[in-house]
Amino acid sequence: MPLIWRGMKIDGDPPQVGRGAQLLGVRIGPFEHGGDVNPDGDGFVQPGAGGMSVSPTVEALPPHRLPRRLQKKYPERFPDATAPNGVHCWCMGKGAFVPERVADRLCLRLDPDDPERHGLVEPDDRMKMEEYETALEATRDQWIRWEE
Amino acid sequence: MPSDFKASNTQLPTISYARLLTEMHRLIGEGKGDSEEAEALADRMDGPWYAMTGQEQARMRGLAGDLNAMRDGGPKRVEMTPEALTEWQGAMREAFARSEAADEDKALNFLRQPVPAGLPRHFIPFLQARCWERLGDLETALVFMKEADRLDPDHALSVLTLLQKLGRVDELPHYADRVIANPTSPPLELYLAAVAWLALTRQIGDAEAAPILRKAEAVLKRALLGYLALPIPKREESPPDSDAHIAQALGLILERLGDQKSAIDVYSEAIARHPRNGELYMGRGLALFGVDLPRALADLRAAARLDVAAIWPYLLLARQALQSAAPGEALRFALAAEQQPGPAPARAEVYEAIAISLAELGQPQERVLENFDKALALDPTNARIRENREIAASLVPPSRPGRAGRSRLRHPPPFKPEGLRMARSDQIENRKELLNEYHNNRVKRELVAG
Numbered sequence: 054m055p056l057i058w059r060g061m062k063i064d065g066d067p068p069q070v071g072r073g074a075q076l077l078g079v080r081i082g083p084f085e086h087g088g089d090v091n092p093d094g095d096g097f098v099q100p101g102a103g104g105m106s107v108s109p110t111v112e113a114l115p116p117h118r119l120p121r122r123l124q125k126k127y128p129e130r131f132p133d134a135t136a137p138n139g140v141h142c143w144c145m146g147k148g149a150f151v152p153e154r155v156a157d158r159l160c161l162r163l164d165p166d167d168p169e170r171h172g173l174v175e176p177d178d179r180m181k182m183e184e185y186e187t188a189l190e191a192t193r194d195q196w197i198r199w200e201e
Numbered sequence: 202m203p204s205d206f207k208a209s210n211t212q213l214p215t216i217s218y219a220r221l222l223t224e225m226h227r228l229i230g231e232g233k234g235d236s237e238e239a240e241a242l243a244d245r246m247d248g249p250w251y252a253m254t255g256q257e258q259a260r261m262r263g264l265a266g267d268l269n270a271m272r273d274g275g276p277k278r279v280e281m282t283p284e285a286l287t288e289w290q291g292a293m294r295e296a297f298a299r300s301e302a303a304d305e306d307k308a309l310n311f312l313r314q315p316v317p318a319g320l321p322r323h324f325i326p327f328l329q330a331r332c333w334e335r336l337g338d339l340e341t342a343l344v345f346m347k348e349a350d351r352l353d354p355d356h357a358l359s360v361l362t363l364l365q366k367l368g369r370v371d372e373l374p375h376y377a378d379r380v381i382a383n384p385t386s387p388p389l390e391l392y393l394a395a396v397a398w399l400a401l402t403r404q405i406g407d408a409e410a411a412p413i414l415r416k417a418e419a420v421l422k423r424a425l426l427g428y429l430a431l432p433i434p435k436r437e438e439s440p441p442d443s444d445a446h447i448a449q450a451l452g453l454i455l456e457r458l459g460d461q462k463s464a465i466d467v468y469s470e471a472i473a474r475h476p477r478n479g480e481l482y483m484g485r486g487l488a489l490f491g492v493d494l495p496r497a498l499a500d501l502r503a504a505a506r507l508d509v510a511a512i513w514p515y516l517l518l519a520r521q522a523l524q525s526a527a528p529g530e531a532l533r534f535a536l537a538a539e540q541q542p543g544p545a546p547a548r549a550e551v552y553e554a555i556a557i558s559l560a561e562l563g564q565p566q567e568r569v570l571e572n573f574d575k576a577l578a579l580d581p582t583n584a585r586i587r588e589n590r591e592i593a594a595s596l597v598p599p600s601r602p603g604r605a606g607r608s609r610l611r612h613p614p615p616f617k618p619e620g621l622r623m624a625r626s627d628q629i630e631n632r633k634e635l636l637n638e639y640h641n642n643r644v645k646r647e648l649v650a651g
Contacts, residue, residue, distance in 0.1 A: 132269060
């Protein structure tokens with residue numbers, strides 16, 4: 054399973070689940086309005102059409118997804134960290150950042166415009182939106198919070 | 202999908218991201234970096250981020266780091282041995298030589314490195330601002346220039362310049378007043394501050410603008426006297442003919458204040474110093490138009506002989522020649538006016554003058570109509586040109602060259618110089634852009650060389 058990183062809020066020990074860019078989940082709606090996935094008229098989502106953003110390393114997370122306390126703690130490594138401090142960096146898996154299964158019913162697809170730094174965790178087959186969200190939520194305990 | 206950002210946004214992703222980043226920087230600075238507002242802002246940053254290329258993302262990472270560093274007091278400062286300092290200065294000159302060759306990222310990267318402990322603190326943000334300005338992101342440039350100004354109030358003019366380029370007129374008076382209030386402001390800076398005030402009077406009538414114009418008049422007089430009192434080597438630090446530029450702005454302001462005599466005196470004194478400056482003859486010619494027509498026309502002819510790069514002298518001389526029943530001369534001036542820059546309504550009148558001249562010279566009707574059509578394309582609202590085109594179209598072509606149509610085509614009404622003041626203000630604005638650039642480049646050169 055590929056190693057993936059994502060900035061998310063915490064809920065107890067695991068990441069907080071929900072429909073948000075800083076949560077374990079996806080934003081639903083048209084892409085031009087900031088959605089990550091846009092289910093079809095029957096409420097289905099499918100591979101290759103958007104998913105949850107992840108990065109191959111913690112350094113590859115966008116500045117606005119890196120909590121800004123990292124800039125104070127590691128000024129050389131994260132001079133650009135800008136995100137609110139409620140966010141934590143989480144990782145899951147351990148293999149190469151390649152298009153592969155990441156969990157039950159979920160696959161990693163590399164962003165064709167930026168395959169070395171950005172990927173999307175997508176449904177591995179056509180499925181109902183609720184099933185996709187359940188599959189994402191099911192990874193909750195597999196994420197490891199980076200001990201800063 | 203985030204990469205669909207490009208399809209649904211007209212703004213470049215780098216510009217969008219930089220705006221959101223500077224907004225985040227502002228929130229963090231106000232102690233709201235963990236607020237819901239900041240979280241919502243971060244959510245909006247995904248779209249532009251994933252629409253950028255790797256190089257653009259690297260530049261934005263650099264910007265995020267620079268904004269963080271700016272809040273913390275700028276790049277790390279280190280004590281350097283004389284040898285290390287010399288090496289650092291050489292590296293900086295090389296980085297900025299690359300910057301001149303449009304490699305701004307190289308210069309920005311250099312500015313992130315540790316700097317000599319003794320370096321004035323305004324140095325880095327000023328140069329960062331110039332890099333962002335050259336990259337075309339004026340808003341980001343303004344953030345850094347305001348920081349440079351906070352650290353060294355002598356940068357007020359540089360902030361003013363950016364505000365003008367951004368069209369942010371509400372903040373202009375504050376910075377213009379600071380430049381004016383500084384007793385050590387050099388003449389060029391005073392000129393630019395006064396012209397900033399002049400820009401604020403664009404949309405208001407001369408009477409309403411009078412208090413501002415009087416203020417600008419006083420500043421320009423101070424600038425002119427200051428410039429003329431400078432020793433020659435010091436004058437050479439300003440662009441050539443700086444006093445002529447100051448005189449033109451001062452003359453225009455005096456005209457707007459209704460003091461034609463003083464305006465003419467200002468132009469005349471400047472012409473005595475710069476007898477080959479066509480713009481000064483043009484200014485005086487326009488100021489003389491309602492006072493002494495023969496002298497006005499003589500000045501406009503002088504301006505035309507000196508190839509002044511403005512449409513007005515040629516157009517007015519063409520119109521005057523038409524009034525004097527000299528279509529050949531009118532055509533010559535109108536064709537010269539056609540080559541000059543000018544606003545669309547004036548260019549329309551140029552083609553109208555060409556059309557009328559051709560008609561009166563008995564030229565083929567199609568050539569006459571072709572020029573009326575060009576005129577109408579430039580200014581479809583000009584009823585006189587439309588009417589003249591209809592008259593010309595209805596004329597029966599003469600059997601031999603002559604003046605068959607002359608009495609029927611309507612000539613433009615007598616010229617009113619005050620109608621040109623807005624356009625002349627625009628010309629001063631355009632020149633101001635060049636002088637601003639000159640000023641900022643000079644400051645940059647001094648910082649890099651020093």
